[in-house]
Amino acid sequence: MTRTTPPRPVDVEDVFPALSAHRRTATRLHPRQGVAKAGESSLAGPLSWPAGEPWPVCTAVHAKGTGHRLADVRLKRRILAEARGRDLSVEERRILDALRPGRHAPGLRDEDPLPLLAVAQLYTRDVPDLVGPEGHDLLQVFWCPFEVHGPDRTIDVVLKWRRSQEVGDVLADQPEPPVAGREECVPTPCVLHPEQVVEHEYLGLLGEELQEGIADWEEGLLDEEDEDDEDEDAYDSSTPQSYDTYEEYEAATARARAEEEYEVDYMGDLSIAPGWKAGGFASWHLTDPAPVDCEACGTPMPPLLTVDQWECDGGSRSWLPLEDRDSADDPDVIDPVGVYLGRGVMRVHTCPVDPAHPHRLGFQ
Template sequence: MTRTTPPRPYDVEALFPALAEYRRTATRLHPRPGDPKSRDSSVAGPMLWPADEPWPECTAVHPKETGHLLADVRRARRIHAASEGRQKTEEETALLATLQAGSHDLAIGDADPIPMLAVAQLWARDIPDLAGPEGHDLLQIFWCPFEVHGPDRSVDVFLKWRRSDDIGAVLGEQPEPVVVGSPECVPQPCEVHPEQITEHEYLGLLPEDLRESIAEWEEELLDENEEEAEADFPTEYAGGLSLAPGWKVGGFATWHLTDPRPVDCAVCGTSMPPLLTAHYVEWDPASESWAPREDVRPDLFRHVITPTGVYLGRGSLRIHTCPADPFHPHRLSFQ
């Protein structure tokens, strides 16, 4: 099923023609729990991975004994999904309590390598904003299921760009970590429903005069709609007009929790736009106008609003790649 983002409540470029210079496209992935196949674009679906190539591993030391068993994370999610929209039974509540992190007797040590999690497989044919190296039509994204790596103490992401024609025999059973640092690192397998939309630069990165014009216009709107203003801000540039929430490829980065920070390539200095944004919610009350028409279904709350179950940083992880050479090392940013 396709997903259709409704038109923005206001045409910002008609209101502020100077915004045309700050326009960029993004492809919303619209992940929804499902059963993706290895030839599909997906979140956490099976990868089209060559049988003769080693699966990516993390070799950092992690406190594995006190992590969550991946099987328990999945079991807890099945209980949540089955009980959606109703009170959980005593039995379900008791079972969920036993599926928390604990001390596990594992056959692996803290320093033993673990397979990375398959996070996303993205085909250029499905995702118009997937800007990769020339001739490469497939991107495979992995991360370690423990969050703390290196001096930044952050997630370790691995990107693999491929020419799909070069893939011979495909790996059958794919390795998985037995244990993960937190359930929020584990993406739920989702089919994606890519849709290209238009975004505009984050408010705080626009020139000052443009920012001021937008602020004046927003104030006028609030004066006109005093009652609505109390409830939420459906007309606000930041929430409703400029940047789409949820998982997306391309577009702009929001910096609403920190000051904007430049993300430049460590090799060539080129400014790196976000390639993938993994945002916890597909929309929230402040960004509700981005809810696709097909999904206005309150009975499907968890599957639609937080389909992937991933919560990194303070809700949003971004993978930035170098537009001059996508093989230059990627960088991450968080909000």
């Protein structure tokens, strides 16, 4: 099934033509749990990896044998998914209690090479906003699932670009690390439903005049809404409501909440799409915007890949695909991947001049 982002509630370039200079496309990946084939775009494998080529490894010296067994992480997610909407059984609770992090791979020394975790495989035919080296049509993303690398002590991301037609025989048994430092570093296998959308630059990075114009415009929308509310209040007071039970009252308030006028705002609805995506803009909702420039050539680096905890949350409801309207609270829709890095968002930025220049990570 495809996923379709609803049209934006307002054509913001109609209101602010200057924003057309701050437009970029992004490809929302729309991951949903499921296992893809090696020749398809996916999260968490299997990859189209040549049988004769060594699997990438982490050679940094750090504790590698202690953490969460990948099999445990998957079992826990499966049990919790099956028990959704009901209490856990005694047996399920017993199993979950036993799934503890620990020194599960005692033979693994700090200096041993550790197979990296397959995170994503993206074909440019599916993901038009993927920009890599000339002639390369496949990006494979790996990470070492321990947050101990570099001065910021983060996961370590490795990108592998290829020409897919050169792969040949695909590696049958694809390695993975035995344990991960944190459960939320482990992606659940997902199939993808890529969809290209239009984004606009983060509010704080627009010129002052545009920022002020947008703020005034948003305020104007709120004023209009207040006037509407007053009309409704007048009507409400002439038709007093009473409810026989608390449940009825609750149902009525839930209905009213759902019908509540939706407040359009630039940041939530018109600038940056939530969820896993390629291309587009970076959001700086937690820290002030900071330049992300290439260490090799100084060129500003846009995000190549954004890893997001939520596909959609309260502030970004208008981005929920039409096909998922009836399951807005379903964890499979809003958090299908189970990955949580930084404080929810991790970005891989690459150099637009030469994608082979070292990438940089950004966290929000």
